[in-house]
Amino acid sequence: MKKKVVLAGGTGFIGQYLEEKFTDLGYEVVIISRQPHHIAWSNKTGIISALNGAEMLINLAGKSVNCRYNDKNKEEIMSSRTKTTQILGSALLACETPPPLWINSSTATIYRHAEDRPMTETNGEIGTGFSVDIAKAWEQSLFDYQLPHTRLVALRMAIVLGAEGGVMKPYFNLVRFGLGGAQGSGNQMFSWIHIEDVYQIILFLQERTDLEGVFNLSAPHPVSNREFMEQLRKAMNRKLGLPSPKWMLEIGAILIRTETELIVKSRWVLPERLEKEGFHFTFETIEKAFHQIILKQQSIS
Template sequence: MSGKVVLAGGTGFIGQYFEAEFRKLGYDVVIISRQSGHIAWNQQSEIVEALENAEMVINLAGKSVNCRYTERNKREIMNSRLETTRILGNAILSCQSPPALWFNSSTATIYRHSEDRPMTESTGEIGTGFSVEVAKAWEQAFFEFELPHTRQIALRIAIVLGPGGGVMTPYQNLVRYGLGGKQGDGNQRFSWIHVDDLFHIILFLQERTGLYGVFNCSAPSPVTNRELMAAMRQAMGQKVGLPAPRWILELGARMIGTETELVLKSRWVVPNRLIKEGYMFRYGRLERTLQHILQ
């Protein structure tokens, strides 16, 4: 394969993985990022030039939600997603030969807290609260663009697991220090996806030119928090894991500058559309995923 791929917000954990994999396939990879050495978000003409004749653009940009939800952080979380999406959409409108495909990140957190049933693209119920408002506004900004020559797909991404980064690091630390028991009551669902599957889903959807709209990107077998922590302990050879009741989590979250929602919200999300279209997950089970990442 050879062609051009544009990664917007491509310097984070997922972006770095994607860049390496696309280069292995022979793609020319162009990155838009706030970090120096790449095209900056305020360089409109360079962004348009990068998008010209690209096979696809993948937007992963947005301030991390791993922070306290202060008014300032909330503004930055929201604006960083809406602004980058609008910059890309306007740049695509300015292209002579626009990219054939635009993937925009969204989040599986768009669905309500669910311990009673799984959420699919067609039957999932949209939740309430700040992170849901962000997800809704983000998808709205994306689908507001009417692009006759560019297919648009929003990826409702679950928690991404992979070697060398992402959420694995804090979970590994908890287990390492004997704190890898259930969090809260342990019944909340944990929907996840291996970063390698996320990459292959993009290649899969690229080939199927009739598909567009919203796709849940999560492994087909979500687990409870209790099962997640047990699997982590087993993969790391740690016998003991003290549970963390909600009040301890609230305290700890304040100390390390994050929100308990990241751990306590029950995300029960299944990838109905991908399964229906025939996507075969490389990492469908958590145990195998953790073995691969931690070995």
Template sequence: MKNKPLYKKIILAGGTGFVGKYLQQQFLKLGYKVIIIARNTPINWKNPDEITEALEHSEFLINLAGKSVDCRYNKKNKTEILLSRIQTTKILGEAIQNCKFPPKIWFNSSTATIYRHAEDRTMTEQEGEIGTGFSVGIATAWEKEFFGFELSKTRQIALRMAIILGKDGGVIPPYKNIVRFGLGGKQGNGNQMFSWLHIHDLYRIILFLHKNETLEGVFNCSSPNPVKNKELMKIFREKMKIPVEIPTPKFLLEIGAFIIRTETELLLKSRWVIPQRLQNKGFEFDYPDLEKAIEESL
């Protein structure tokens, strides 16, 4: 590659899901050439040399790769969840090291689940307490792999994302079904905190961090206004005009999760996450309040 391309180029790794497709659409509108790296795309994880070639002269890289955690945590799935994150991050880091003209910035997915179950206080980047258990172990191993690369020409930012809301994707369809079938009451005791972020603001956060060239490290990507689970369900019921609010106790959630092959952690863990670093740097949310975010997502 002798000459720098005339177009702006962005690499979306693992960009075939709900978040990846949305980001692809938005960056295409801005005039970027978007290259997807995934298992079944022309440039895939089995071709590290092609990944290096794709990364040359790119404006930035966003890595979203990883098996969904919406499954049972059996031995097989646990292994796949971990390796799908660690191995892809390792491949990308080594590819950047092999670039002559590496991307200016590398965004790597992380998760707000890295913090402990919190009903007593907020979790910020500076004062948040890392939790324990399988999901936390995945998140910490993922960030360790990511920040294990020392890249002199590429800024590194880990996006500790809360639950992402948006039209026809993420958690919106399953919550719609729960409310539609009359189970729109609180889940468990209803006091667990629900930290969330509208997908439009995730896109804006990426642009904001890209523009502010001194920023790096870990950023909580969540609305500044998390709510309790019982408030979340109330908003869904009101927006869908379904007043029935049968609560779902923990033991029924356990049975339901077993039947549909998932885990109750997705509903019962209290994530009380605040985007302190973004707020301190002056970022303003287009969707700071859950009511507006759910209304748009529905």
């Protein structure tokens, strides 16, 4: 009988990558989403059936934060995370053979704006504001559940980088058009992780049955925004990169209907627990990550 993994909200950049990887490993991958060919969020019986006998549940569901934070979008951002987590928790309680591991997305944005020191799971200071409220509620909706046969893990993800999607396309375009300089002050820290390491960490956590709770998912060598853009220009062989001052970012954010917080907040996060537990990153530096991403991009195009 085929091993089974359930991907909830598995239709985005990370979900598609994980679907392909687990399929290659010989897993049956069952997806819960709003798309008609997947199990619907309203189909409680279908969700319970999918979860029964699964090796693992990975929940990536949540409306993109790449939008303007008006009341309607704020409500959707919150409910798309907390309500889906609650649906899954209730379904797990109803399972006869629940998966031994439930991995739920969270975000490294839960920590405060930090230019003075890095944030770890043990000494990180939780921030304030809308994005932080979302992250806290999201984690709370996971850890509210007491599941005797299922380990609960929340992944506080930094910005996920990969050739197939995510944030890289707009950054590539900025560099191509000569706008690949520092954004805002350029001093804000940019914590990131390569998508392959996200996948490898999931396998690591599956293997390590003694581990649960909160993990920072970020490469061990975060960089400043200025260094991130500099390394990207170098990798793309572009010398010129005009900076974008904060006033320009504010205007641009309104035009493309997003928020400047996504660029100017300083996220300085270290994967203390993962390193302590012996996880080794494949892409520990931004140079390695960019090298792989650009090679892959060239092979795709």
